[in-house]
Amino acid sequence: MNLTIDREVLLENLNTISRGLPTKSPMPILTGIKLYVTENDLFMTSSNSDISVEVTINDASLEIKEPGQTVVPGKFIDIIRKINSRKVNLYLAEDKILVIKADRGEYKLYVMDPLEYPKMDFVALENPLKLNADVLKNMIKSTVFATSSSEKKPILTGVNFTNVNNTLTVVATDSFRLSQKVISIEPYNDFNITIPNKSLDELLKAIDQFAGDVNLYFQSNKLLAQFKNVCFQTRLLDGNYPDTSKLISSNFAINLTFNKDELIEAVERVSLLSPRDSAKDKEITYSIVKLELKKDRSVEISTTNSQIGDAKEELLPTGIDADGPIAVGFSSRYLLDALKSFISTEVTLGLQAETRPFIVRGENDSNLTQLILPVRMN
């Protein structure tokens, strides 16, 4: 194996490969990157328990002097990142050492046996679902934060994607809040899959700079996203995702519209004083604030902390369709996460009653709904 390539091209592809590279693994060979060089192409592969990534490089700068294959340690990425030469030469010495030559530098890395690297199948069946990368990024970003971080109900650590009659509904919930985005897609078979949140975080990073179409290929227990020269494959979560379709009401006693940034800033300030509960299973009681519509149609965001003191901010809603008073208490983090998922300047809170879930929508975020379960206030 012996090749020369532009460092920038190699680095960009290694950054993509790093999305699937574990730092530790029960199979040590998986902490390495497989390089497979044919007459014309350089293939690089990484894999962890959730994700496998493969890139195919046949860039104009790639000069292959000798095909071959090997598995190099993850350190390879650090070296290519730090080098500042325009070109790098990579060759295998006695099948034991990868030599990296760059200007006046020479780096030697002990390699692993490529025959030990498990065979990865990136099966691109026919008929992919094509989704624009920006649409896909938006769907993931507006929902993934609401997945559960606890493994108690593993299915809730994923985001559910359900297609029924070409309407794709994307849902995430940790059972204290729920995020839902609905879009129309091109005609495509119905499906119902749940993708691990970590896989989606990595996919987001992998497609961050990409603006074209992503091809999605569905299999029984995995999903392959193919774009540019990249195959990104993730396992799917087993089990049935709970039916959340009836949780989101469409009737609200009161709809309150706010300037989003004003609401975010007021909640952030007030939550400085809200009592903290760092107990893991008590996330719901974390940083509680209260939102209250008063009789005079002003809104007060407030908190009381027996240790430190209390805080309140008064806000004037830009829209209001019924009279109060009504109040809800909630985790400020949940409302802040929800608000930050909107691009709209104005957001509307739909309230039912003190003990009923409330929702947030934005005029310019069509079919995005954030639902938050209130907490009991003293």
Added chain:
Amino acid sequence: MNLTIDREVLLENLNTISRGLPTKSPMPILTGIKLYVTENDLFMTSSNSDISVEVTINDASLEIKEPGQTVVPGKFIDIIRKINSRKVNLYLAEDKILVIKADRGEYKLYVMDPLEYPKMDFVALENPLKLNADVLKNMIKSTVFATSSSEKKPILTGVNFTNVNNTLTVVATDSFRLSQKVISIEPYNDFNITIPNKSLDELLKAIDQFAGDVNLYFQSNKLLAQFKNVCFQTRLLDGNYPDTSKLISSNFAINLTFNKDELIEAVERVSLLSPRDSAKDKEITYSIVKLELKKDRSVEISTTNSQIGDAKEELLPTGIDADGPIAVGFSSRYLLDALKSFISTEVTLGLQAETRPFIVRGENDSNLTQLILPVRMN
């Protein structure tokens, strides 16, 4: 107590005060900030075991309606930082609560008893030593990183400032490397003091935006730095600082001059592969690289790692005054710390022998010397 002040003015002074504010303290009252309001001035004080800071505010925006005093929790700073109103009003309610009013927000903080706050004396005796803030920053930045992080020899956790005949010598060493900066000062009494490294880190932050003269007042066990409206006082370390004056030789077998950035980059890249030793007391064996002047007058920076592989970079010195070969092994972090303390584009390494300390100097960094003890190579 009741006053109104521009938020920006208050925040800037609170940022200074935060330099002396502990998050935890055996004396809970010290986790608070003392506010003391006279007819004309607002005084704020903070103190931890090493540092005490006091600011005196009589800004044009300050309107005092009622004098008084109190001790407010550190949370006060977070609130003032997050508020975005132009003015804030602070008043004491029943000596129990500080009320902070800003636009439509109202924050109440439980306060502590100001009579419990220990009396701080910021004694500015006569005849300070005046040092320009930029000169002082430079002296601290070029030495403080070389102090010891271990408490084994407490005196080495400080930076030593010695004035003899108006020549101020500033030295730090962890016994594996040494930094020394020498400057001439205005006529002033001889002194020999050692300032804790943490105090100097905080002083650096406190004077970061300041460019005028800092007045230094020396006392037997403490030092007061006075600038703008700020009194910054630190305790001094007990004990005699070791005499390091004979460690720095002026005769070197070989002087090698390099472009500083090229040398930094080569060492950083090579050290990617150097063996790590995370054992605390073995700092000296951390990330070892070797620098070797070859017979052909080229210089090789290299490392060997039995686990991963090896690396080498060839550099051409821009100046060289004797023939090799000669080689030294050292902690790459020590050389990188040292190199980054120079503003010079070109730096010169003075080498004696494989087992003897070597030094670094820069053409535009007058009287700055960095010394590094080599490690034995296999």
